[in-house]
Amino acid sequence: MMFEFTQKTALVTGAASGIGKAIALELAASGATVVVSDLDEAACGRVAEEIARAGGRALARAADVSDAAAMEAAVAFAEAETGGLHLAVNNAGIGGAQAPVGEYPLESWAQVIGVNLNGVFYGMRYQIPAMERAGGGAIVNMASILGSVGFANSSAYVASKHALLGLTKTAAMEYAQKGVRINAVGPAFIQTPLLTDNLSDEMLAGLAGLHPIGRIGTPEEVSALTCFLLSERASFITGSYHLVDGGYTAP
Structure with a gap:
């Protein structure tokens, strides 16, 4: 066991697949009780069952992060079912449309900001008071390399991730002396359904070439850093903002 999260409860959004699932699995393997949250209730249940089969403890909770009431209810569920909330990973996110700023669809802009930025705010809005009630805790907000650099035709996504970093830093300053640590992780291109289900092999190879390390990352590599930041070792x-980018932002 690399990290020790025994007697801790963790809430992970976007946990039905990809990076969120990898984080949920690692937290559970390290002793945490994990509230597996995503839009898809059945998919949440499958991840919770996988954790249970491996000897861990998990609860499934469907929630739309862009709905403040849903996030309030998810945090209340975690407290009611486990006695408190100590850890959270605000991982849920969407990519949105691909278009120049002057042609960007208004509906896609609203959707991306609603999930990627508002969803993180709504999460912390209720997670932080719960962690204060529990005596402290730690939060990781999933940003992106695109929280620090631009990417053509992805204005909504890039804007949401830049804003997420400012939100993370502000909240961290406000609660540093109240026992709640808050950081952000910035993955480069990672082998997740959000990426691999929508791109051809040729396009994926092109993306791999953008990383000096010569490949796309894995969800487990993002999870390792995330769990470190949640742990007492951090x-x-x-x-702060920590990259998992295979050298993408180094040039």
Whole structure:
């Protein structure tokens, strides 16, 4: 066991697949009780069952992160079912349309901001008070390399991730002396359904070539850093942004 999360409850959004699922599995393997949250209730249940088969403890909770009431209810569920909330990963996100700013669909802009930015705010809005009630905790918000650089035809996604970093830093400053640490992780292109289900092999190879390391990353590589930041090994780290990018932003 690399990390120790025994007697801790963790809420992970976007946990039905990809990075969120990898994080949920690692947290559970490290002793945490994990509330597996995603839009798809059946998919949440499958991940929770996988954790249970491996000897861990997990609860499934469907929730739309862009709905403040749903996030409030998810946090209340975690507290009611497990006695408290100590860890959270605000991972749910969508890519949105691909178009120049002057042609970007208004509906897609609203959807991306609603999930990627508002969803993180709504999560922290209710997670932080719950963690204060539990005596402290840690939050990781899933940003992206596109929280620090631009990417043509992805204005909504890039804007949401840049804003997420500002939100993370502000919240970290506000709660640093109240026992709640808050950080952001910035993955490069990762082998997730959001990416691989929508791109051809040729396009994926092209993306791999953008990384000096010569490949796309894995969800487990993102999970390793995320779980470190949630752990007591990172007790002096808050308000910062950590890349998992295979050198993408190095040039």
